[in-house]
Amino acid sequence: MHVSVAEQSTAQLGGPLSVLVRQKRDHVKLNALLQELEGTHDRQQGEVLRRIYRLVFPHAFAEEAVLWPVMRRVLPDGGDLTLEVEQEHQEVNELVTRLESLEEGDPERGPLLNRLVEVLREDVRDEEDTLLPRLQERVAVSRLRLLGVAWEIVRGTAPTRAHPVVARRPPGNALAAVPLSVLDRLRDAADFALLRGPQPPAGALQRASSALRRASHAVERLPLFTRGEDPSTSTARR
Ligand SMILES: [Fe+2]
Numbered sequence: 293m294h295v296s297v298a299e300q301s302t303a304q305l306g307g308p309l310s311v312l313v314r315q316k317r318d319h320v321k322l323n324a325l326l327q328e329l330e331g332t333h334d335r336q337q338g339e340v341l342r343r344i345y346r347l348v349f350p351h352a353f354a355e356e357a358v359l360w361p362v363m364r365r366v367l368p369d370g371g372d373l374t375l376e377v378e379q380e381h382q383e384v385n386e387l388v389t390r391l392e393s394l395e396e397g398d399p400e401r402g403p404l405l406n407r408l409v410e411v412l413r414e415d416v417r418d419e420e421d422t423l424l425p426r427l428q429e430r431v432a433v434s435r436l437r438l439l440g441v442a443w444e445i446v447r448g449t450a451p452t453r454a455h456p457v458v459a460r461r462p463p464g465n466a467l468a469a470v471p472l473s474v475l476d477r478l479r480d481a482a483d484f485a486l487l488r489g490p491q492p493p494a495g496a497l498q499r500a501s502s503a504l505r506r507a508s509h510a511v512e513r514l515p516l517f518t519r520g521e522d523p524s525t526s527t528a529r530r
């Protein structure tokens with residue numbers, strides 16, 4: 293029986309460099325943000341959601357690019373295990389894309405938000421209770437630390453927004469990382485400036501943000517970036 297990452301100490305998980313400790317730390321932050329989200333509305337809800345997206349998308353992108361390929365190499369059932377969390381990630385990407393297309397106050401938002409919270413919690417449970425303890429069983433502590441460093445580097449440079457069309461597996465996702473990350477971070481900067489107050493350039497910033505959104509949607513549709521995709525996590529199937 294595997295011991296959940298949630299129930300192990302930092303030392304048991306391989307120390308502060310270990311990918312298991314870094315994963316757990318982000319999951320704790322996510323849990324706090326999901327609790328904060330409850331009972332929020334309008335602008336305040338938008339703020340909390342933005343912080344959730346900034347945490348979740350680079351975190352998951354780095355899992356898909358760095359961790360799950362290792363799981364598939366070291367575990368005989370790694371393919372099935374990782375496909376399940378990739379499907380959860382895909383659903384999160386699709387839910388957020390849909391949410392971002394709706395106006396505040398749209399009645400469709402409530403059920404979508406509830407489902408988003410539910411899938412994010414399921415994803416954390418699957419990783420902490422099953423995938424990560426299985427990885428821990430198969431690889432040495434020194435490798436958990438190396439994976440921790442690699443995961444952190446990719447996370448720090450990964451896209452920060454929902455990209456449902458991009459492959460959830462290499463090579464597509466790894467190839468897409470740089471252009472999408474640049475576009476996402478420019479858009480984050482434009483949106484942050486907009487949030488700071490409706491000064492005269494607000495219209496220009498809004499147009500810049502919309503142009504960046506269109507650019508990133510065009511980029512993620514390039515066939516190169518859907519390479520490696522499992523059919524069950526492809527948006528084209530819908
Ligand atoms: Fe995770």
Ligand SMILES: [Fe+2]
Nearest residue numbers: 352355377415
């Ligand atoms: Fe995840």
